[in-house]
Each structure stands twice: as structure tokens, then as C-alpha cells.
Amino acid sequence: MASDAADGTDAGAGDADAAGASLVDRWTALDRGWQALALGVGIVAAHLVGQAL
Helix, strand or coil, X not given: CXXXXXXXXXXXXXXXXXXXXXXHHHHHHHHHHHHHHHHHHHHHHXXXXXXXX
């Protein structure tokens, strides 16, 4: 990112960026998991409605 270049090149900032990226990756993966769960529940609900008709 452009803001990372402006922060400097000390090792402490690099370690903080690595931890932040890991947290973002975990959050993104969790978000995809919830999206997949909602999609699965929606498909099952549509199937049940189709079976009831």
C-alpha cells in the first residue's frame, strides 16, 4: 500500500503489518464462511419450498 511506504522501514512496523495482515486474512475467511453458510441455507430453503409445492 502507499501508506506502508510512508511509514518507514523499521522492523517494528514490519512486524505490526504482518500481524495486521494475518488478522485481515482471518476476518476475510470468516466472512466468506458466513456467506457460504447463508447461501447453503438459502438453497436448502428453496429446495424445501419446491418440494412443498
